[in-house]
Amino acid sequence: MDINQKTAGSGCGNRSLPPVTITCLIRAALDARRFSYAPYSRYCVGAAVLTEDGSVFSGCNIENASYGATICAERTAIFAAVSRGHRRIIALALAAAPEGTEPAATRDYPSPCGICRQVMREFADPKEFPVIMAKSPEDYRIQSLEELLPESFGPSYLQEKTNTATEQ
Numbered sequence: 001m002d003i004n005q006k007t008a009g010s011g012c013g014n015r016s017l018p019p020v021t022i023t024c025l026i027r028a029a030l031d032a033r034r035f036s037y038a039p040y041s042r043y044c045v046g047a048a049v050l051t052e053d054g055s056v057f058s059g060c061n062i063e064n065a066s067y068g069a070t071i072c073a074e075r076t077a078i079f080a081a082v083s084r085g086h087r088r089i090i091a092l093a094l095a096a097a098p099e100g101t102e103p104a105a106t107r108d109y110p111s112p113c114g115i116c117r118q119v120m121r122e123f124a125d126p127k128e129f130p131v132i133m134a135k136s137p138e139d140y141r142i143q144s145l146e147e148l149l150p151e152s153f154g155p156s157y158l159q160e161k162t163n164t165a166t167e168q
Helices: 005-009 019-033 072-083 114-123 157-167
Strands: 043-051 056-060 089-098 130-134 139-145
Touching: 019 043, 019 056, 019 072, 019 089, 019 139, 043 072, 056 072, 072 089, 072 114, 089 114, 114 130
Parallel strands: 089 130
Antiparallel strands: 043 056, 043 089, 130 139
């Protein structure tokens, strides 16, 4: 899937994505949710990420009998983008609900787990990265990654330490 670069690149700061972009990302997340493999939790999740060039990558959660081998939808989508050469993502949409239930029928908005928040931090600017937590294209909440992961630790911390060690 591809979103027009002009649309994707204009106003992509926190909470300022164009409505057409938000709708596209939510629909991609809802569609990805259909492929969820969740035989243990029965909680089906779909996610979609937008890259700098307007490309959209989606993913679903994939569970495993060895629970630690399970992967969340957000990381599946991000890793799909990274495996295609994208190193910066500018937005993520998330849709989730128990198996057999539509996200629109749920009480709460889905929220990324801590590991997924940290992976987002690796490839996004937390101040400018909107996380769209959706029940439907019309019913969603947006928070910045900085709000979801305050005082985060990211790549720049390691680069600073490496640069300081090299200078000494």
